[in-house]
Amino acid sequence: MAFINENKRFSQWAVAICLLVFVxxxxxxxGDYRDGVPWPHLFVEAIILILSLAGLVYFGRLYYQFAQSKINLLARDLALANQQAQQWREANRELIAGLAVQIRKQFDNWQLTPAEAEVGMLMLKGLSHGEIAQLRNVSERTIRDQARAVYRKAGVTGRTELSAFFLEDLLLPR
Known part of the structure; x- marks a missing residue:
């Protein structure tokens, strides 16, 4: 990996230098052409111009290949993580369904309105107030008010305590 990172940095610098030389x-x-400089001098500059353009293309492609390989690695890692998450969900489907039922029962015990219960569930899933507002098509202020009502009725001070209320018993004692 260090070799790839060193070559990536080298390619970035090579592209920058070739671009600078080309410009x-x-x-x-x-400028020389406008000033009427002799053709042999212009010919040498044209060769340097072509070489710098070739270097720009070569090192640009090399950098693109490094970037593409990094993207492919990240895409593979993401696909693997998604596959593992899906396997976990499938293996624990009954447990998750039972937990959702118990959370809803607790929300009923707290006498949350349907809107407050939905906001509470979405907060437990980790969504921000802004994301919940967008999902429910209401203002963020409405979501904040409903979240405060959930906290008040649950007797907790915030999202962390709300989550801890449901997760505390899942942790094994030491």
């Missing part, structure tokens, strides 16, 4: 030689070539 400077292009400006010099055009």
């Amino acid at each position: 400077l030689i292009t400006m010099d070539f055009l």
